[in-house]
Amino acid sequence: MADTQQHEIRTERNLFQALKVYGHPRVVGMAFLGFSAGLPLMLVGATFTAWLRDLGVDLAAIGFLSWVGMAHSIKVLWAPVVDRLELPVLTRIFGRRRSWMLAAQVTIAIGLFGMAITDPTENLWLVAGLAIMTAFGSATQDIAIDAYRVEAVKRERQGAMAATYVGGYRVAMLIAIAGALNIAGFSNWTIAYGAMALLMGVGISTTLIIREPEVVVDRMTLSMEQRVADYLATTRHQGALRDFLAWFIGAVICPFADFMKRFGAMALVILIFVATFRISDIFMGVMAQPFYRDLGFSLSQIGNITGAFGLAMTLTGAAMAGVLVARFGVTRMLIFTAFMAPATNLTFAWLATIGPETYGLVIAIIADNITGGLAIGVFIAYLSSLTNTAYTATQYALFSSLMTLPGQFLAGFTGVLAEAVDWVWFFIITAGIGTPAIVLAFVLARYANPDRINRPGMSG
Template sequence: MSQQQLTWGQALGAYLKPRVLTMFFLGFSAGLPLLLVFSTLTAWLRDFGVSRTAIGFFAWVGITFSIKVLWAPIIDQLRLPFFTDKLGKRRGWMLVSQVGIAIGLVGMASVNPQQSLMEVALLALWVAFCSASQDVAIDAYRIEAMDEDYQGAMAANYVFGYRVAMLIAGAGALFIADAFSWSGAYLMMAALMGVGVITCLVVSEPDHSKVNKEADKLQSEWEERLLGKGEHGRLKQWFIRAVVCPFVEFFQRNGRFALVLLVFIGIFRLSDIAMGIMANPFYLDLGFTKTEIAEISKLFGFFCTIIGSFLGGVLVVRYGVLRPLILGAVMVACTNLLFAQLALIGPDKAWLALVISADNISGGMANAVLVAYLSSLANKAYTATQYALFSSLMTLPGKFISGFSGIVVDAQGYAQFFIYAALMGLPAIFLSIYFWRRERRGWSEEQPQPG
């Protein structure tokens, strides 16, 4: 990340750049579907009497977000008829994905989970697939649209919009469901996808000419290595450019340390994601009403998340990215112990507020720092594929493990489950410390020695 020192006025002025402002609305569009196939969906299912074990298996719908790297090369390179010509390769894929999300949410609104649980699962899977595809396009747009000096502001506005959408898809959907119905809540969420559609039509496409030259050079090099000299078929050329080159470039740039980076990305949010699927069922089973959950967990938690995100950005500017990563890993793991204590105390609203504030501040800070770190690892010639690789690995282990969370809760109770979730955070803490010490050693070796 750039270490250029700016005045406070210059730093704040970055947030007024048109493309930086745009990231709030694109972040909103990206964040809206997530809870609708995750914690809000689990509250809907539990409210209709679906078993906790079945709810736990719904966590595997979220694995779709964790394997988006499998089709990210297609989004990175494939031209969509009409849409790419009219909007460009990033905005074209954004628009198609947004329309797909809205259609899926309308479908979910028309289904009764008690009568057609499998149909709910398939529609949730479709929404998750379209949402993950939108994430690939938006992440690529965010990294390509502005220079590195503005990536902090771009990420901050993206996270802010994302969290506003999660507030609406979380607390807003619960309020609507309490006052009207779950179908009405999901129809309203489908209509709000119009925010993303309008933004996509208004913004301009990034300039890809410079990064395309870099990609062409690497593609030619690997075509010769893998296929030899001469003319090659278009499919082979596309496969090398879209699939081979993004991964080769990452490993060439980082060497064997690339594997350590990928392991770290995979385990950093393990503790946080593994417990997330059981949060709303936990609150309901503890005795809190949906309105109390919306007011404390979603509404109050939203402002705590914004505070945490702002804190993460300030710490990155002041101390760099690695020390805040250590702090974030420690805080996220420790907040699970507070959930374990709440399970023993019972439905105490003061304790719920304490737990929610700690959880959302630590989660907001850790997420903002991690987004900045992952953005710095991606080469702009292959932003969609490389960032999809990072963000897929960031959630895959946690999503897989969380699928068994209902079994653990049914067998051993909530308190023991949250203790296990806290222990899952230890590897991320140790690796964060290792990265920081490694950077310090490298920095020391580069300094001139006294004569």
């Protein structure tokens, strides 16, 4: 009896310690930065296209303007600039990460305000330019916030940082869609986009309050960069060309060389795992809305169950990720979510067999969204463990771009697959697509265990 009581006390103490991770100031602040990151995404995406169509802009123009959102998929191209280039005055006052966050947030706010006061029916080209400006500001903010999140806390708090980030991000996306559409319905689009521009004040205020993370460059990184300096000291190139080579090697070559040197032969396996981890989710997600309609669910059922309720389930999963990573570590949770993420696609196959039953949709959304929130939180913690804080922005931008691009490309063929097979087999196939990620998770646990990765320059 005494042993049982002692075990229960230890379990409660461990759980309490795991929950305490959410009380860390930087973990709390991450929720507000997540909100700032999630707000502009839909305002140059789904909400933007709804606005244009509402004003009668033709479908062809709307289709071309959807390319604005590609800024987030190619942000790795200018991540080295965010990693290494100091902004005049701002970097000296706020530090490397906060200066870029602040500059990006102000750019987004200006872009959204400009869109608010511009009529697309009269100046579509100007609205398009402002949307592009907002999208690139948003992608740049993502780079800086991702780097800050990785550098700000140690590994055991990364799950909680990811959870609060996802929570803030999802709430902002809901406001940017449902909130903006409702404001536009009650008043007009100028007020709607103006209100969204004001909400960027959440991110700006947070950036001004938080502290710049303390980053320590490890010995291996210093040695590699010293070799670059030695090479440049002996090169025949002088002047601007030499300065450019110094920046290019340090900002672009060194981050990739560092990653390959630290992980060796496993580097390619890690990159393939990153590229395949979310494929089943992205692949299935594109056809989710058409599936609900084909099955016979009403728009109100879809909106209520997959909208607010689905968001609550995603946030629940993300919160669980923070606790579970702190309690069990990244490795075991990575294997668990690699298996569960595609497995929950089978709940939709089951839903296809029972038809438009509300309880079936509720069960499918609970399973899919809780697992999805959990998987995203755990995966963000894993990606954070892979980076060297000397090159955080560049390396994390590479991982986050690689995480979505393959799935987004393959998702273009989901309509063809759905028409070729019935819905039951469609979801079974999407579940099977997740098999490589499960196998690779076990391989990484054996040969590149995430909990044993020594992330250089890790902060407190």
